[in-house]
Amino acid sequence: MQAPKINKKWFLMSMMLVAANLRLPITIIPPLLSTIEKNLGIPKSLAGLITSIPLVTFAILSPIIVKVAKKLGNELTIFVFFVILILGSFLRIIPTVWALMLGTLLAGMGIDSGNVLVPALIKDHLPKQIPLGTSLYTMSMLLIGAIGTALSGILITKLSLSATLAILSSLAIVALIFWIPNLKYNQRDTAKTAATIKYRSVWNQSLGWLITAFFGLQSLVYYSMITWLPSILENHGISTILASNLLTILQLSGLPCSFIVPFLSIKKHGMTWLLVMLLVGYAISPLGFLISTNNTAFLIIITVLTGFGSGLAFNMAVIFFTEKTTNPYQTAEVSGMAQSAGYLLAAIGPVMFGYIENRVNSWNLIIIILAIMSVLLTLSGVFIARHAKIAE
Numbered sequence: 001m002q003a004p005k006i007n008k009k010w011f012l013m014s015m016m017l018v019a020a021n022l023r024l025p026i027t028i029i030p031p032l033l034s035t036i037e038k039n040l041g042i043p044k045s046l047a048g049l050i051t052s053i054p055l056v057t058f059a060i061l062s063p064i065i066v067k068v069a070k071k072l073g074n075e076l077t078i079f080v081f082f083v084i085l086i087l088g089s090f091l092r093i094i095p096t097v098w099a100l101m102l103g104t105l106l107a108g109m110g111i112d113s114g115n116v117l118v119p120a121l122i123k124d125h126l127p128k129q130i131p132l133g134t135s136l137y138t139m140s141m142l143l144i145g146a147i148g149t150a151l152s153g154i155l156i157t158k159l160s161l162s163a164t165l166a167i168l169s170s171l172a173i174v175a176l177i178f179w180i181p182n183l184k185y186n187q188r189d190t191a192k193t194a195a196t197i198k199y200r201s202v203w204n205q206s207l208g209w210l211i212t213a214f215f216g217l218q219s220l221v222y223y224s225m226i227t228w229l230p231s232i233l234e235n236h237g238i239s240t241i242l243a244s245n246l247l248t249i250l251q252l253s254g255l256p257c258s259f260i261v262p263f264l265s266i267k268k269h270g271m272t273w274l275l276v277m278l279l280v281g282y283a284i285s286p287l288g289f290l291i292s293t294n295n296t297a298f299l300i301i302i303t304v305l306t307g308f309g310s311g312l313a314f315n316m317a318v319i320f321f322t323e324k325t326t327n328p329y330q331t332a333e334v335s336g337m338a339q340s341a342g343y344l345l346a347a348i349g350p351v352m353f354g355y356i357e358n359r360v361n362s363w364n365l366i367i368i369i370l371a372i373m374s375v376l377l378t379l380s381g382v383f384i385a386r387h388a389k390i391a392e
Helices: 009-020 031-041 046-074 074-091 097-125 129-156 161-170 171-185 190-198 206-235 238-251 257-265 270-290 296-323 328-360 362-386
Strands: none
Touching: 009 097, 009 129, 009 171, 031 046, 031 129, 031 161, 031 206, 046 074, 046 097, 046 206, 046 328, 074 097, 074 161, 074 171, 097 129, 097 238, 097 296, 097 328, 129 161, 129 238, 129 257, 129 270, 129 296, 161 171, 206 238, 206 270, 206 296, 206 328, 206 362, 238 296, 257 270, 257 296, 270 296, 270 362, 296 328, 296 362, 328 362
């Protein structure tokens, strides 16, 4: 029995609300790190775990979510895991280390369901509007993530840590409520469906690993950057408020990429231009943070270029999920694979760089390493762009 025809407008709105919560629980943390370290008495390396825990969760859980979704259906799987996200987010309100870490783990579990399954839902429900769906998905994720960082920096100066976390976690409840009508479109994977759609596993195809490398490198650079950029700037004598605002600018600067990447990716030579901009924005621009300066205009320019590079990288990764696969099942699998191995790589960054800074007492080496990672990211993008679609 087929599910009823989907209401595309409602799906887009509810999908955007889900997407809005896929970075928010992580991006609200950087402006709070100093307060968390002081309130709970923990070192930088342990504070870095707050960013790394969700990434490790993504790495472990992504392939499992693909299997769960085949049993429960994509829409129901997202609903169940968003309940877990809400429980985890509000558990972090309790001012203890164990509650913070466990809550972050649960929030990471909830986030991962949307990370893996929303691209597949876009390909399934909007087969002729994939660029539109992808644009709205990434725009919602980036925009609300950036707004969350800004609000986090403002609220923590006026409210307690617990109150700040509670307010910023409330959006997940709204998303869950709006997602409920989509459950009537939920379809489980049946024996008939499995027999109808055959495809080779992406785990034994070179393109699957190239997309995984691309996703992993962009995640490593991005999450390391948003975790420690405020600390890097404060080390140069920048105020906490300005550092938080610059981090917000970095995230907002990636928003135009939600529309630029889907548009250019289907144009002749469009991918070449995207890769050139990626190299400039994500590999060259961050080197500007090596300069110790209080010049706000200079810092804004460097931040905007770096943020634009981060937006290019993430949107290109999502485009590779949808455009380099041939059906929603394959899209979910390559998404799960890339986010499994990819986030495992990314999880190393925040903790490793916090440890390095503690040892060498300098952020310059870290900035150079991140620039090198971005060069490798661009190279992997070149190989993916030249590769044919994943074989069925």
